[in-house]
Amino acid sequence: MTDKQPSGSPPPPPPPYPYGHYPPQPPYNVYAILSLALGLFVLPPLGIYFGTKAKQQIAASGERGIELANAGVIVGWVLTGLFVAFFVIWCAMGALMFGWFGLFSATTISTTG
Numbered sequence: 001m002t003d004k005q006p007s008g009s010p011p012p013p014p015p016p017y018p019y020g021h022y023p024p025q026p027p028y029n030v031y032a033i034l035s036l037a038l039g040l041f042v043l044p045p046l047g048i049y050f051g052t053k054a055k056q057q058i059a060a061s062g063e064r065g066i067e068l069a070n071a072g073v074i075v076g077w078v079l080t081g082l083f084v085a086f087f088v089i090w091c092a093m094g095a096l097m098f099g100w101f102g103l104f105s106a107t108t109i110s111t112t113g
Contacts, residue, residue, distance in 0.1 A: 025064065029054045032065030035072025039079065047076030 031054035039047020051073035058066050 026062055027064065029058050029061075029063040029065040029069070031057060032063075032068040032072065036068050036075065037072075039072045039076035044076040044079035044083065047072040048080065051076060 031050045035047045035049075035051035035054055037047075038044075038050060051069045051071075054065060054069035054072070057063065058069065
């Protein structure tokens with residue numbers, strides 16, 4: 001009773017890591033985390049900037065977080081677009097209201113005078 005392998009097959013390769021252990025993962029990119037947080041809660045253009053920088057750093061260093069960087073850029077662009085649209089509508093409503101008030105005040109003065 002010997003534990004010999006058959007002569008035609010090579011021995012099995014040893015496992016790369018002990019059983020029950022995972023290989024160490026690279027850390028998350030800090031700019032990727034910041035891009036999503038800043039894009040959602042603080043100022044969306046900062047999310048765009050940090051997301052773009054995070055993508056560049058991840059490509060160079062191999063860190064994790066490309067999904068967070070992409071989400072930060074997308075959320076930043078969407079919220080920036082919504083803020084711009086809201087600002088344009090707000091300015092148009094203000095101009096319209098001041099135009100009406102100016103029209104009413106000018107006709108009131110000219111008809112009474």
